[in-house]
Amino acid sequence: MAKGPNVNWLPVKDDNRPVNLDLTKFHFPLPAITSILHRISGVLIFVGTAVLMWLLAESLSSEEGFQRVGEWLQSPIVKFIVWGILSGLLYHLIAGLRHLLMDAGIGETLEGGRRGAVLIIVFSVISILIAGVWVW
Structure with a gap:
């Protein structure tokens, strides 16, 4: 029998509770929503560039x-x-600036994350509306 490290140190629950995978039932906090939108806008930029x-x-x-x-x-x-495409670029830029600030240690707290998410939404809506006026 091979000897190795004991990996049974994590508590394991062996139950048959149902797992709810319906994402519409979850309440995501605003920082999570802005993070997901940041990823989606990156995909939009990738496709839009083509x-x-x-x-x-x-x-x-x-x-x-x-x-x-x-x-x-x-x-x-x-x-x-x-x-x-321009809206995706603007949102991705603004959310990316927030990530750069977080890399510098600014806004890493729970309250800072919430405030940063609100600022992302506010600045994005303003810049997207301005871009809409410019395009139309």
């Missing part, structure tokens, strides 16, 4: 391509897509 690069390549392909992209950008659907 869209923006395609538009750039099309506009640089020829004079006709440039005119086509100019016409597409007048469409409300394309404006909404560009605004969505």
